[in-house]
Amino acid sequence: MLRRISDRLDFTRKLGFRLGALLSVAILPLGLISLIQNFNLVREAERGVELALLGRTSSAAAGERALLQSALGSADALGPAVLESLDRPQVCADLMRNFIQRSATYVFAGFVPLDGQSTCNSAWQDEPVDFTSSAGYQIFKEEPGTLVTSVQSGVVNNRPLVLVLQPLYRDSQMLGYISLSLTTELLRSTHNITFGTEGARIVTFNHRGQILTSDTDAQTSTQDILPQNVDLLSLLSRTETNFKARAGNGQMRMFTVVPAVPGLVYALGSWSPKTANVGMFQLSRLGAVTIPMALWLVSLAVAYFAVFRMVLRHITVLRGQMRRFAIGNRSEPPPVLTDAPTEICDVSQTFHNMARILIRDEEQMEEAVAEKTVLLKEVHHRVKNNLQLIASIINMQSRVIDDPDAKRVLRSVQDRVAALATIYRNLYQAEHLDAVEAGRLICDIVNQMVNASVGPGSTLHVETHIETLVLLPDQAVPLSLLATEAFTNALKYAGAAPDGGTPWVRISLTTPRPGLGVLEIANSVNETDKSGSTGLGSQLIEAFTTQLEGQVTSGMQDGSFVLRLEFDVQTGNVTPEGRNVVLTSAARAGAQH
Numbered sequence: 001m002l003r004r005i006s007d008r009l010d011f012t013r014k015l016g017f018r019l020g021a022l023l024s025v026a027i028l029p030l031g032l033i034s035l036i037q038n039f040n041l042v043r044e045a046e047r048g049v050e051l052a053l054l055g056r057t058s059s060a061a062a063g064e065r066a067l068l069q070s071a072l073g074s075a076d077a078l079g080p081a082v083l084e085s086l087d088r089p090q091v092c093a094d095l096m097r098n099f100i101q102r103s104a105t106y107v108f109a110g111f112v113p114l115d116g117q118s119t120c121n122s123a124w125q126d127e128p129v130d131f132t133s134s135a136g137y138q139i140f141k142e143e144p145g146t147l148v149t150s151v152q153s154g155v156v157n158n159r160p161l162v163l164v165l166q167p168l169y170r171d172s173q174m175l176g177y178i179s180l181s182l183t184t185e186l187l188r189s190t191h192n193i194t195f196g197t198e199g200a201r202i203v204t205f206n207h208r209g210q211i212l213t214s215d216t217d218a219q220t221s222t223q224d225i226l227p228q229n230v231d232l233l234s235l236l237s238r239t240e241t242n243f244k245a246r247a248g249n250g251q252m253r254m255f256t257v258v259p260a261v262p263g264l265v266y267a268l269g270s271w272s273p274k275t276a277n278v279g280m281f282q283l284s285r286l287g288a289v290t291i292p293m294a295l296w297l298v299s300l301a302v303a304y305f306a307v308f309r310m311v312l313r314h315i316t317v318l319r320g321q322m323r324r325f326a327i328g329n330r331s332e333p334p335p336v337l338t339d340a341p342t343e344i345c346d347v348s349q350t351f352h353n354m355a356r357i358l359i360r361d362e363e364q365m366e367e368a369v370a371e372k373t374v375l376l377k378e379v380h381h382r383v384k385n386n387l388q389l390i391a392s393i394i395n396m397q398s399r400v401i402d403d404p405d406a407k408r409v410l411r412s413v414q415d416r417v418a419a420l421a422t423i424y425r426n427l428y429q430a431e432h433l434d435a436v437e438a439g440r441l442i443c444d445i446v447n448q449m450v451n452a453s454v455g456p457g458s459t460l461h462v463e464t465h466i467e468t469l470v471l472l473p474d475q476a477v478p479l480s481l482l483a484t485e486a487f488t489n490a491l492k493y494a495g496a497a498p499d500g501g502t503p504w505v506r507i508s509l510t511t512p513r514p515g516l517g518v519l520e521i522a523n524s525v526n527e528t529d530k531s532g533s534t535g536l537g538s539q540l541i542e543a544f545t546t547q548l549e550g551q552v553t554s555g556m557q558d559g560s561f562v563l564r565l566e567f568d569v570q571t572g573n574v575t576p577e578g579r580n581v582v583l584t585s586a587a588r589a590g591a592q593h
Contacts, residue, residue, distance in 0.1 A: 057269030063190025075166035092120030108181035209233030223248040314340040380428035387421035436476035465508035482544035490523035
């Protein structure tokens with residue numbers, strides 16, 4: 001598993017990846033600085049928009065603020081005059097009527113005592129006006145003090161009003177409150193939302209969370225422009241005066257809260273995202289991230305392209321030249337990269353000179369090897385000819401000798417000499433002189449001995465099972481000589497089979513497992529003639545076994561005599577047609593080309 005993970009991560013070792021990683025680390029601080037600065041700019045711009053929205057909300061509610069502050073001031077100013085005329089209802093009522101007539105702002109002015117029966121008001125005729133059923137009176141009774149509230153229908157004027165209530169004291173005793181009434185339409189008309197504030201709405205509410213005025217029309221209700229599931233009273237405890245929330249109509253809007261009359265009346269601005277430029281700042285946040293990322297990627301691309309043009313492509317060409325040279329392309333030295341930077345050009349020139357020197361030295365070495373190979377083959381050929389000449393001389397000598405024992409001795413010597421001649425014939429005919437194909441060599445020796453020893457009318461049956469086995473000459477020679485001695489004994493002592501069948505000889509050369517060779521020679525024997533020679537042949541077999549560093553066993557098995565040799569195979573440096581070259585510059589270690 002670790003090998004598979006290593007193979008998958010092998011691309012991290014490439015020069016292009018490492019250069020990209022280093023460039024990324026080098027450019028990363030600049031990108032982070034740019035990112036932080038962009039975010040700071042966006043936050044500053046957002047803060048500027050928030051302040052602008054607060055200013056526009058405050059400006060839109062400025063007219064209503066002026067009217068309410070004027071009403072509070074007027075109520076304070078009427079207080080002393082009311083105290084002087086409380087015992088004179090007609091005078092007090094005239095005072096209130098004169099105040100209303102001089103001011104076109106208010107629709108009612110009056111003093112309401114704690115019992116709710118008012119005779120000092122601008123609408124008094126003969127009977128006191130009962131304010132006990134008024135919502136303003138009830139709120140004042142619950143929470144005595146300066147109050148700005150709204151009613152859907154006034155006691156005197158049956159229309160939506162905003163009431164400004166100011167308590168009246170004599171010494172420390174509260175006598176009641178002075179009430180001034182303004183129409184809701186008048187206050188709403190003062191909302192200045194005409195300067196590029198399409199879709200903006202202003203809502204005013206008092207410190208009890210009661211709505212005083214709101215910019216609504218036939219298509220829009222007050223709830224449509226207020227934040228969903230938010231109590232207006234809770235807005236007074238917020239630390240932020242700007243927030244984004246979903247309105248009652250489901251639209252995402254920006255909201256701002258500013259005091260119109262501190263402690264009494266507040267203005268809530270409801271702004272559409274288009275008017276508040278919220279979408280623009282969302283894009284600005286996205287741009288604060290994407291622009292540095294884009295600049296980082298462009299910088300990486302430009303840097304990588306520059307490195308590729310100046311370094312990587314030349315290294316790729318140089319690597320290709322080295323690979324082709326390594327797999328045997330020796331036709332001419334690789335060309336020098338003249339358009340590369342000086343350092344790479346020096347490397348290319350050095351490789352060119354090295355390749356030229358290696359090509360020259362290889363040509364000289366090949367010539368020397370070819371010459372030595374020819375000479376060595378000539379030596380093997382002459383040795384083979386001399387051995388064949390000696391075998392012929394021995395054959396000629398045996399023909400003129402009548403003694404059977406002497407003929408037999410000369411024949412065994414002749415077989416051994418002929419076997420050596422066969423070995424040297426295979427050596428000079430072999431393509432590679434450092435290895436011998438032992439199987440073919442033993443087959444040649446067996447065929448030669450069978451042709452020389454078995455007559456045309458013989459009933460002897462010879463079986464061979466020879467596998468391909470490449471050995472060093474130091475092993476092939478003793479193995480061939482041992483096979484010659486053992487096969488000679490098998491031919492000599494092969495008798496009729498125990499079951500009355502024809503005599504037979506069997507020879508096999510196998511490799512049961514890599515690195516182990518087995519030579520087995522068996523022959524049939526008569527029950528009365530169980531061979532086991534202890535002469536020169538046996539001594540030679542033991543000597544050849546020692547040279548092979550093997551183990552030999554022999555004996556009777558199932559009515560036959562079997563000789564078995566096991567030895568360790570020492571293979572030569574045999575290179576087949578072509579080359580197996582492992583390139584050190586390959587993409588992965590161990591890759592073959």
